[in-house]
Amino acid sequence: MSVTAAKGFLAAGVRAGLKKSGNLDLALVVNVGPSAAAAAVFTSNRALANPVIWSKQVVADGEVRAILLNSGGANCYTGAEGFQTTHASAEKTAELLGISAGDVLVCSTGLIGEQLDRAKVLTGIEQAHAELSNHAGPIAAEAIMTTDKVPKTAHRVAESGWVIGGMAKGAGMLAPGLATMLVVITTDAVISSEILDQTLRSATRVTFDRLDSDGCMSTNDTVALMSSGASGIEPSVEEFQELLTAVCHDLGQQLLTDAEGASHDIAIAVRGAASEDDAVEVGRSIARNNLFKAAIFGRDPNWGRILAAIGTTSAEFDPYNIDVSINGVRVSSKGQPDQPRNLVSLEARAVTIDVNLNAGTRSATVYTNDLTHEYVTENSEYSS
Amino acid sequence: MSVTAAKGFLAAGVRAGLKKSGNLDLALVVNVGPSAAAAAVFTSNRALANPVIWSKQVVADGEVRAILLNSGGANCYTGAEGFQTTHASAEKTAELLGISAGDVLVCSTGLIGEQLDRAKVLTGIEQAHAELSNHAGPIAAEAIMTTDKVPKTAHRVAESGWVIGGMAKGAGMLAPGLATMLVVITTDAVISSEILDQTLRSATRVTFDRLDSDGCMSTNDTVALMSSGASGIEPSVEEFQELLTAVCHDLGQQLLTDAEGASHDIAIAVRGAASEDDAVEVGRSIARNNLFKAAIFGRDPNWGRILAAIGTTSAEFDPYNIDVSINGVRVSSKGQPDQPRNLVSLEARAVTIDVNLNAGTRSATVYTNDLTHEYVTENSEYSS
Numbered sequence: 001m002s003v004t005a006a007k008g009f010l011a012a013g014v015r016a017g018l019k020k021s022g023n024l025d026l027a028l029v030v031n032v033g034p035s036a037a038a039a040a041v042f043t044s045n046r047a048l049a050n051p052v053i054w055s056k057q058v059v060a061d062g063e064v065r066a067i068l069l070n071s072g073g074a075n076c077y078t079g080a081e082g083f084q085t086t087h088a089s090a091e092k093t094a095e096l097l098g099i100s101a102g103d104v105l106v107c108s109t110g111l112i113g114e115q116l117d118r119a120k121v122l123t124g125i126e127q128a129h130a131e132l133s134n135h136a137g138p139i140a141a142e143a144i145m146t147t148d149k150v151p152k153t154a155h156r157v158a159e160s161g162w163v164i165g166g167m168a169k170g171a172g173m174l175a176p177g178l179a180t181m182l183v184v185i186t187t188d189a190v191i192s193s194e195i196l197d198q199t200l201r202s203a204t205r206v207t208f209d210r211l212d213s214d215g216c217m218s219t220n221d222t223v224a225l226m227s228s229g230a231s232g233i234e235p236s237v238e239e240f241q242e243l244l245t246a247v248c249h250d251l252g253q254q255l256l257t258d259a260e261g262a263s264h265d266i267a268i269a270v271r272g273a274a275s276e277d278d279a280v281e282v283g284r285s286i287a288r289n290n291l292f293k294a295a296i297f298g299r300d301p302n303w304g305r306i307l308a309a310i311g312t313t314s315a316e317f318d319p320y321n322i323d324v325s326i327n328g329v330r331v332s333s334k335g336q337p338d339q340p341r342n343l344v345s346l347e348a349r350a351v352t353i354d355v356n357l358n359a360g361t362r363s364a365t366v367y368t369n370d371l372t373h374e375y376v377t378e379n380s381e382y383s384s
Numbered sequence: 385m386s387v388t389a390a391k392g393f394l395a396a397g398v399r400a401g402l403k404k405s406g407n408l409d410l411a412l413v414v415n416v417g418p419s420a421a422a423a424a425v426f427t428s429n430r431a432l433a434n435p436v437i438w439s440k441q442v443v444a445d446g447e448v449r450a451i452l453l454n455s456g457g458a459n460c461y462t463g464a465e466g467f468q469t470t471h472a473s474a475e476k477t478a479e480l481l482g483i484s485a486g487d488v489l490v491c492s493t494g495l496i497g498e499q500l501d502r503a504k505v506l507t508g509i510e511q512a513h514a515e516l517s518n519h520a521g522p523i524a525a526e527a528i529m530t531t532d533k534v535p536k537t538a539h540r541v542a543e544s545g546w547v548i549g550g551m552a553k554g555a556g557m558l559a560p561g562l563a564t565m566l567v568v569i570t571t572d573a574v575i576s577s578e579i580l581d582q583t584l585r586s587a588t589r590v591t592f593d594r595l596d597s598d599g600c601m602s603t604n605d606t607v608a609l610m611s612s613g614a615s616g617i618e619p620s621v622e623e624f625q626e627l628l629t630a631v632c633h634d635l636g637q638q639l640l641t642d643a644e645g646a647s648h649d650i651a652i653a654v655r656g657a658a659s660e661d662d663a664v665e666v667g668r669s670i671a672r673n674n675l676f677k678a679a680i681f682g683r684d685p686n687w688g689r690i691l692a693a694i695g696t697t698s699a700e701f702d703p704y705n706i707d708v709s710i711n712g713v714r715v716s717s718k719g720q721p722d723q724p725r726n727l728v729s730l731e732a733r734a735v736t737i738d739v740n741l742n743a744g745t746r747s748a749t750v751y752t753n754d755l756t757h758e759y760v761t762e763n764s765e766y767s768s
Binding site for chain 1: 682684763
């Protein structure tokens with residue numbers, strides 16, 4: 001399961017003492033090969049955490065042999081000292097594994113602007129190295145949790161026998177992200193780093209990138225993909241893309257369901273768009289509208305807020321020829337009320353907003369959550 | 385006071401029965417001249433309410449003789465029937481005043497997607513007409529309230545004797561706006577509609593446009609300015625601009641303080657920017673960041689969220705050469721922690737965030753509020 005579902009991977013999750021709670025807070029994932037092909041995508045925030053600055057360089061050559069992850073501190077805006085902590089962590093990991101530090105990806109999550117305790121991290125790495133095993137994927141998934149209520153793992157087995165699996169943390173999203181999202185996916189398929197990069201970008205574009213819990217983008221978001229090639233099976237690009245996208249979608253939906261303080265999972269399906277970009281822009285605008293999100297929390301089918309959010313976009317449409325349905329009830333069409341809003345039930349956790357822009361044939365679905373008291377509580381008490 | 389502070393204006397506020405609460409819900413402001421010069425700015429939302437569609441045409445010739453305003457319904461996405469209600473309201477007002485309907489501006493605020501009760505509006509207009517007086521400005525200000533806790537009015541008297549005054553409603557903002565913002569400003573200065581338009585746009589650009597309570601933009605926002613010329617005094621453009629901007633700033637700050645559910649008023653001063661647009665973009669990005677806003681509610685000086693918000697913009701800066709102060713304490717500089725965050729007190733309602741981008745000499749201040757439990761409560765219960 002998790003990052004050890006595929007052959008050729010070892011993992012560990014330990015207590016390094018970075019979290020005040022004393023919970024698991026450091027994870028290590030090692031690719032024992034034979035291949036070390038890898039790819040990664042990172043936050044598009046210009047304020048980059050030290051581990052992201054480091055890891056962008058590491059993955060540039062398409063080879064990664066280990067990924068070190070810690071919760072309990074983002075190591076962002078921590079200056080030269082913080083970067084040295086990242087560097088020292090990679091060196092320590094490399095030394096223990098007998099590899100180059102330039103093949104060690106580092107991911108951190110937690111509060112921005114606080115130094116990580118370097119000594120604790122280095123000791124934690126020793127401990128994690130000692131505990132590496134081919135069945136500790138689920139423990140690694142626990143060690144990267146911050147405000148997550150449950151660990152998130154997924155895997156798929158191809159008909160031809162190769163495996164892909166992964167873990168994720170975050171009450172949040174790649175870009176934009178609510179809190180940092182970290183994802184590690186491993187596969188034993190035989191596949192080049194170029195194809196890994198291409199398929200990872202395609203998969204994240206339609207999965208993690210379409211989650212928009214609160215419009216905030218983290219400084220640390222990372223999705224990494226490693227292939228060991230240990231199955232000896234080389235799938236077609238299409239087959240690999242399909243299972244990779246499935247694992248990303250699965251993990252993404254788990255992130256959504258566990259998003260901070262949410263009481264509704266909202267799928268905003270936009271169709272009839274002139275372009276996919278238009279559909280995404282409209283979906284995102286609705287997903288980021290606090291008035292809409294608060295209304296869903298209050299089980300209030302206040303569809304005017306949906307149309308007002310659509311009206312702020314630059315997408316192609318006639319504002320008075322848009323159809324809006326909430327949970328299957330068409331509440332507005334052609335700029336007027338349609339079915340009575342009290343026919344809409346918002347009791348269930350799952351909510352579907354269907355928007356037809358009547359301007360073309362393209363579509364996209366953006367996923368978000370409602371804005372709740374718990375969201376405010378969790379995010380007002382985070383660092384204090 | 386209010387819209388009757390300046391000479392040449394009559395006003396009224398009545399109970400038309402549009403609000404379930406039975407409170408005042410319809411206001412009328414009449415310019416008795418001698419001049420009828422006017423200007424107005426409207427929401428930039430593409431989803432326009434019927435009264436906005438109507439009023440844009442009315443003000444196009446620079447003449448407005450009366451403004452009818454109602455709370456209790458936005459008359460937006462109400463189709464042809466809704467537009468006819470706006471039209472009939474203007475006709476009724478014009479008939480009673482002996483003027484052209486093409487000189488009657490109409491503003492509405494309330495729930496989107498519900499028809500206004502046309503008969504009640506028309507009866508309310510008769511009543512308002514019967515009660516018009518030159519001292520009812522404060523009552524008109526009460527009649528346009530929705531979730532506002534207090535009516536908002538302001539006025540200034542020029543040294544040379546001319547007067548400018550106004551009223552505002554809205555726990556919200558022009559563009560973007562939280563809930564609809566309606567503002568009516570009147571002056572007895574002698575001034576052309578061209579100068580009114582030019583000075584109004586300059587004033588709103590640096591006042592209402594820099595309020596960003598929750599990033600949501602209303603379908604009904606309107607700021608209207610009428611001149612009666614009744615003082616017989618013709619101020620210089622500079623003098624007029626100064627007092628107009630002062631009244632807009634005053635009303636804007638009242639809106640901010642009364643924003644839905646807010647417990648902190650936050651001024652985000654961005655300096656050292658390469659351009660004013662950059663400064664506004666950075667300020668707005670911070671103002672719209674729910675994580676930052678929830679932290680301020682929790683009295684948590686979590687400055688990493690400020691830098692993460694800045695990092696999502698396209699403004700010119702080096703992300704590791706930005707200074708951030710909260711209430712005078714420089715918590716981060718040059719990409720690192722500076723003063724300890726626990727030196728920051730967030731007990732007071734007023735909060736100042738000072739950001740120096742170290743990229744130029746331009747500056748701008750954007751105003752916002754914190755994200756609170758009350759915000760969620762108010763906006764989850766609005767229409768239900």
